[in-house]
Amino acid sequence: MKTCILYAGKYGTTEHIAKMIQSKLGNDAVLINLTDQKKPDISAAERVVIGSGVYMGKARKEVRHFCKTRASELSSKRTALYLCCMENVEAEVEKYFQKAFPEAVLSKAIVHRRFPGALVRSQKEGWMTRAMFERMRQTNAERKEPVEQWVAAFVETITR
Numbered sequence: 001m002k003t004c005i006l007y008a009g010k011y012g013t014t015e016h017i018a019k020m021i022q023s024k025l026g027n028d029a030v031l032i033n034l035t036d037q038k039k040p041d042i043s044a045a046e047r048v049v050i051g052s053g054v055y056m057g058k059a060r061k062e063v064r065h066f067c068k069t070r071a072s073e074l075s076s077k078r079t080a081l082y083l084c085c086m087e088n089v090e091a092e093v094e095k096y097f098q099k100a101f102p103e104a105v106l107s108k109a110i111v112h113r114r115f116p117g118a119l120v121r122s123q124k125e126g127w128m129t130r131a132m133f134e135r136m137r138q139t140n141a142e143r144k145e146p147v148e149q150w151v152a153a154f155v156e157t158i159t160r
């Protein structure tokens with residue numbers, strides 16, 4: 001079954017998670033960066049994974065726009081959603097999901113879950129972002145979140 005993994009991020013973590021998902025799904029999973037491909041053809045996909053980073057409470061506009069304009073096409077597919085963010089309080093993360101995805105897309109998704117933010121560092125960091133990332137790196141180290149296990153469970157849910 002073909003899967004399209006559509007994502008948009010800025011500093012690399014959303015892409016990193018997308019690649020982890022792809023490697024667990026195998027050859028039939030295609031990665032599509034929505035920043036480069038604004039109108040991807042997903043007609044052959046039976047499964048669609050959509051991921052975004054969160055910045056000031058919002059998902060990337062490419063993801064919000066894609067889900068808004070392609071909601072009816074998505075309704076015919078098995079969809080799974082993820083956000084990469086530092087927030088880990090469930091109720092707050094839920095608000096991010098509600099803001100990022102149209103109700104029709106969110107309610108139909110087989111699974112939606114958060115993965116930790118700031119797992120990888122990028123050259124795009126300015127000095128302020130670098131300081132923020134340093135703090136986030138410490139937070140990640142303190143939390144010791146089992147990302148690999150979470151990605152495996154996420155993939156398991158969508159392949160069931």
Ligand SMILES: Cc1cc2nc3c(=O)[nH]c(=O)nc-3n(C[C@H](O)[C@H](O)[C@H](O)COP(=O)(O)O)c2cc1C
Binds near residue numbers: 118
């Ligand atoms: C400018 C900026 C704003 C951010 N705002 C939030 C936020 O509002 N809530 C949150 O939970 N995480 C926030 N984060 C953490 C990001 O969601 C996290 O670094 C994530 O990995 C970004 O995805 P990316 O690496 O694919 O760009 C922010 C990070 C940056 C750099």
